[in-house]
Amino acid sequence: MKPIAVNDIRKVLGGKIITGPVNWKVEDAIYYKRHDHTKRNSLLFASKGDEINWVAIDKKGPSLVITDKSSIELKDVLPNTTVMQVTSLVQSYWKFIDYYRNLFHIPVVTITGTCGKTTTKDMIKHMLSGMWNVHASLSSKNEPRRSFPYLMGIDEHTKAAVFEHGLGNSGNIKHQCMIYQPTIGIIMNIGVHHLDGCGNLEGYIKAKGEIIEGIKDGGTLILNADDQNSKKLKIYGFRGKIIYFGPDEKADFRASRIAYGDGGMDFILHTNDKEYNAFVPGYGEHQVSNALAAFAAVHEMGVDLKIAIQRLRTYQNMGRHLEFSKGKNGCTVIDDTWTNNPTSVEAALRVIDSIGKGKKVILILGDINRLGNFEKKYHREIGSLVAERNIHTLITIGKKAEEIARQAMRDGSTANIRIFDKVEKIGNRLDHLFDDESLVLIKGPMSSRGMIEFAKSLKR
Structure with a gap:
């Protein structure tokens, strides 16, 4: 301060x-x-x-x-x-x-979205930190009550600030924007989460859209051009600049020739009629999307894209974000237990689609919380997604996740399906499944210490 x-x-x-x-x-x-x-x-x-x-x-x-x-x-x-x-x-x-906020005439970026908030925030901070003193929210600790202390972390040495919005209920983002008064607001995507606090999907979309009114006059709104729910946002009253990112041909920051590389994704960045070779650490097209949003934000702050691209190459992903490790009996474990919602599950499955060919794919899926009255609906939809794929083994953990298994069975999945109501009951009962041909994806709620510890036990 x-x-x-x-x-x-x-x-x-x-x-x-x-x-x-x-x-x-x-x-x-x-x-x-x-x-x-x-x-x-x-x-x-x-x-x-x-x-x-x-x-x-x-x-x-x-x-x-x-x-x-x-x-x-x-x-x-x-x-x-x-x-x-x-x-x-x-x-x-x-x-x-x-x-206090208006003592500082600096770029302040705030980010919301169902997935990618923390990663994009950290990417922006990493890109800027090579040149500027950057203040940012910690990890994914984004609860509204933290917003005031975070604001007080800005001082006379701060050149830019980047904060992540937490959304548990309608009104949370509006409250945080009143504190942060962002000059740049980013909506990464809008999937399905926190329906218990927003009523339904429409309420959730509206709650995410609170950031639009919270951006300072003349500020910048950065949106995902390919996200269907983001297209439902009411942006006609926004008084400022709008930048779109994504693979869409009309996006201001676009990626093409996306390919899996060594430890991450190679792609071509297109913006302002220019092309740049870029690389983002971490697997999945969603990671490219995160990078595009980060590029759009730092470019808006006046940072040379060549410098930002070079900085991104040295970015280190957070743990438990599709984190690859060697595991039991030589298997490959993908730990994605940081967060769990339908959007992140689908993103993880797409990664498996690309890197799991010829592998014995084992899915370990836990409960998805905070879906309110739509709990069974979205767990069943994931079950259908699993049934569409060539999965060797599906393991569900928790009463809610059981719906994933039941729906996969109904849809004719050929996977070997195992259902556990508690992670503690597994012990070593699955060890025989793991070998050097196994690719094991584990996803569960970040609030579940049991799932986190189980993921650790799978790693060598």
């Missing part, structure tokens, strides 16, 4: 200092009870209903407590704590956010 004098904050918020020193600067800001108070020189927004631990706050002093409590026992406030009283804490909170 860029240090700000207590008196400057008082002027911005129109608050009243009722006790404590003012001749110091705030170097961190949190919402009391929502975020951990671990730093000195912190600002803490404390609401009327909060029971304040003055001793703990003072130990991390100097501290500035901003509150709309009508009465405060001044005898409880210790010498290292300053208290500022405001009329409305909520209004003061948003006023402070708007003030």
Whole structure:
């Protein structure tokens, strides 16, 4: 955070200092009870209903407590704590956010989508980090409550920021955009996920579209030209620049001659009537799509594409993202347990289609959560996708995933199908399936420690 004098904050918020020193600067800001108070020189927004631990706050002093409590026992406030009283804490909170965000005239990129958010965010950060000081959200820790601390991570040395939007319910992205005020917004794709928080697919599409209204006036919206659900977004009111990416001939950032290479994907990047040879680490056409979105974003920030392409070659994929390892009895394990939704399952199956020819393909699929009333429908659709393929063995883990197996059977799958309700019941019962001809894809919910540990046990 860029240090700000207590008196400057008082002027911005129109608050009243009722006790404590003012001749110091705030170097961190949190919402009391929502975020951990671990730093000195912190600002803490404390609401009327909060029971304040003055001793703990003072130990991390100097501290500035901003509150709309009508009465405060001044005898409880210790010498290292300053208290500022405001009329409305909520209004003061948003006023402070708007003030702080607009201290910085830098590109701020925010990314949403069913799949590819974290990877694209990290690609953009990697491309930029060779030249600039870049601030970004951590891993896929994208919950709305983290947005305020992430914003406070921008300081006077930051040249660009890249954040990932979390979507658990309608309104989440709108809330985050009010904090980040992005200059560039990216929608990677819109598949099926979080239907329990959005009602149905239409509600989910609308929730993803909240980013469109959240982009600063004159900003840039980057969209997937080939994604069918993205075409349903209401973009006619957007006041800014729209850039499309994808294999589509009309896309502004397009890929052609996509091919599996050594450890990743080779392709030709087309943009502005120019062609570039490019490579992205990691397998799958979805990885090329992630790279195209990243190229579009950094180019919009003024980065030379030749530099961005060279930087991307050294990008390292996150673990458990279609991560290849040698496993039991010499098999090849593809660990894709980072996330699990119908879109990511289909992407993983397409990778198997390309690299699994001549191999003994074994699928291990776990439950897909947060599908609401559409749970059985989408698990069954995956079962049908499996039945279309030449799969040696299908193993499902979990009550929900059982629908995948049942539907694959109904559709006449020739696979050897095994059903387990819990991962703990498997033990070594499948070891005989694995040999040096086996290609084993394992997908499960990132919240399942059991699936993650099982994936580890499959690796040598």
